[in-house]
Amino acid sequence: MLTAQHISVTLDNRRVLSDLSCAFSAGEFWGIIGQNGAGKSTLLRCLSGLITPDVGQVMVDGENMHQLDPLSRAQKVAYLMQEQEPSLAFSVYQAVEMGRYPWPDDPDNRHHITEQMLQECRIENLQNRSILQLSGGERRKVEIATCLAQNSDYLLLDEPFNHLDVVYQRFLVRKLQAISRKKSVVMVCHDLDVVQKYCTHVLMLLGGDCYLSGDSATMLNNAHMDKLFDEPI
Ligand SMILES: Nc1ncnc2c1ncn2[C@@H]1O[C@H](COP(=O)(O)OP(=O)(O)OP(=O)(O)O)[C@@H](O)[C@H]1O
Structure with missing residues (x-):
């Protein structure tokens, strides 16, 4: 289980998350929703171990995320950022292969998994292209394939x-x-129709220390939506 336990995060002297707790288990598909600036990305950065909360802790399968070495952390958690700007001219194949870096693969296995991921993510036609020359959508597909190649829990x-x-x-x-x-x-995800249709659970960030979480059937009602966006949607 991946848990945030009473975490608070301050960025540039502003409290972005306050006393937030949540828990994610295998078999669950969570949607995190909230207004722009509510702290959704900050929460993911905390859960991934990229930033440390001022208060509280993030635990993964019983271990403190921030005490794990980077490779052990990457074996547990894969993180797709909102936007990533590549700066080095790796090929698509090399970029996806990098998803395997936390694992001690032999070269054949690494090649096999990389090929499989290129196919599964429908980007095998791009594999020899430089990631610097891709369209925005093509690049997103490569980032997703890299994340999935990591095969984290x-x-x-x-x-x-x-x-x-x-x-x-x-x-x-x-x-x-x-x-x-x-x-x-x-x-x-900002697409509430997608969240409603596919997610089993929802975490709503309402600002400050106000948040709600639970199964999506219970969470996605008109009263909660009005609270979330301050006006009917
Ligand atoms: N590095 C930073 N330094 C200072 N403030 C930051 C930093 N990163 C984010 N913030 C602020 O923290 C708040 C939460 O940002 P965050 O990116 O987590 O929001 P979000 O819910 O993901 O928003 P969006 O839906 O627009 O992507 C915002 O007010 C943002 O301006």
Whole structure:
């Protein structure tokens, strides 16, 4: 289980998250929703171990996330950032292969998994291209394939559908749903229809120390939506 226990985060002297607790288990597909600036990405950064909360802790399978070495952490948790700007001219194949860095693969196995991921994510036609020369959607597909190649138990995805066409969005959400039957998938998503249709659980960040979480059937009602967005949607 991946848990945040009473975490508070301050950035630039502003309290962004306050006394937030949540828990994510295998077999669950979580949608994190909230207004712009509510702290969704900050929470994912905390859960991934990239930033340390001022108060509280993040635990993964009984261990303190911030006491794990980077490789052990990456074996547990894969994190797709909201936006990533590549600066080095790796090929698509090399970029996806890097997802395997936490694991001591032999070269054949690494090659096999990389090829498989390129195919599964429908990007084998891009494999020799430089990641610097891809369109926004193509690059997003590569970032997703890299994340999935990591094969971690917990997938943290910040707006994974950014830049993707509608067909690929539908393909991806179904893929994430299938993955979530064995692992834990936690995604920040602004598309409430997608969250309603596919997520088993929802975490709503309402600002300050106010948040709600539970199964999506209970959470996604009009009263909660009005609270979340301060006006009817
Ligand atoms: N590095 C930083 N330094 C200072 N403030 C930051 C930093 N990163 C984020 N913030 C602030 O923290 C708050 C939460 O940001 P965060 O990116 O977590 O929000 P979000 O809910 O993911 O928003 P969005 O839906 O717009 O992506 C915002 O007010 C933002 O301006």
